[in-house]
Amino acid sequence: MTTPYAPKQTAARGRTVQIDNIEMYYEEHGAGKPLVLLHGFGGCAQNWHPFTASLSERHRPIVVDLRGHGHSTNPGNTFTHRQAASDVFLLLDKLGVDRFSAMGISSGGMTLLHMATSQPKRIDAMVLISATTHFPDQARAIMRGASLGTMPQQVRDMYRECARRGDEQVRQLIAQFNALQDNHDDMNFTAQSLSTISARTLVVHGDRDRFFPVEIAVGMSRSIPDAALWIIPDGEHAPIYDPAVPFTSTALQFLDGPDSKLHP
Numbered sequence: 001m002t003t004p005y006a007p008k009q010t011a012a013r014g015r016t017v018q019i020d021n022i023e024m025y026y027e028e029h030g031a032g033k034p035l036v037l038l039h040g041f042g043g044c045a046q047n048w049h050p051f052t053a054s055l056s057e058r059h060r061p062i063v064v065d066l067r068g069h070g071h072s073t074n075p076g077n078t079f080t081h082r083q084a085a086s087d088v089f090l091l092l093d094k095l096g097v098d099r100f101s102a103m104g105i106s107s108g109g110m111t112l113l114h115m116a117t118s119q120p121k122r123i124d125a126m127v128l129i130s131a132t133t134h135f136p137d138q139a140r141a142i143m144r145g146a147s148l149g150t151m152p153q154q155v156r157d158m159y160r161e162c163a164r165r166g167d168e169q170v171r172q173l174i175a176q177f178n179a180l181q182d183n184h185d186d187m188n189f190t191a192q193s194l195s196t197i198s199a200r201t202l203v204v205h206g207d208r209d210r211f212f213p214v215e216i217a218v219g220m221s222r223s224i225p226d227a228a229l230w231i232i233p234d235g236e237h238a239p240i241y242d243p244a245v246p247f248t249s250t251a252l253q254f255l256d257g258p259d260s261k262l263h264p
Contacts, residue, residue: 025071030056038108044070044162085114206235
């Protein structure tokens with residue numbers, strides 16, 4: 001569940017606050033309606049920087065480093081998407097944000113599924129990018145074999161660019177990623193649980209995703225009430241960084257209201 005892109009960052013531009021037992025880093029951009037942006041596993045807030053300028057024109061992006069990622073700490077050295085969802089809600093409570101829209105990439109989208117099913121009235125609209133309801137065998141095999149040596153170069157570079165505490169943080173994250181292979185409780189959403197989601201939802205997925213086959217995205221879109229589905233041809237995991245994919249304009253059309261027509 002890794003986002004394959006993190007532009008270089010010269011200095012932190014956000015704040016770190018105490019959330020439960022962790023220090024959590026976040027950034028705020030723009031003004032208007034809150035738009036929570038969640039990165040993928042091994043990533044950080046920087047993964048969203050290619051899009052924040054455009055998104056800030058009509059929204060107030062709140063970009064988060066999830067537990068143990070980027071500048072955020074994780075003294076327990078374990079990661080679940082359920083716990084990540086709780087962390088984000090605690091941050092939003094501290095910021096005085098009740099209702100919001102959100103977008104999540106991979107693990108960020110899985111975190112949003114926990115948020116949208118546990119406190120459904122708080123999310124007005126959400127975009128789930130390369131997310132899943134459960135871990136299929138092919139994803140567990142990747143988790144099992146993941147190491148710095150087996151990662152593609154751009155993924156390895158992204159991990160190192162995002163890990164603000166160096167290689168020890170990278171090793172901790174990879175160990176947490178490995179551990180997800182044996183977790184069958186964290187991501188276990190059924191059609192019934194997804195049917196409780198009230199947020200307007202856009203499911204975005206590449207048809208060549210090596211972690212989560214496109215059939216999972218199709219099933220998710222059918223189970224979430226009135227969800228829209230955007231399958232990106234030849235798209236791999238987190239396909240929104242492809243310059244040929246009109247991600248920002250399509251996402252904004254969706255977020256700006258139920259009457260907006262999507263033209264991906």
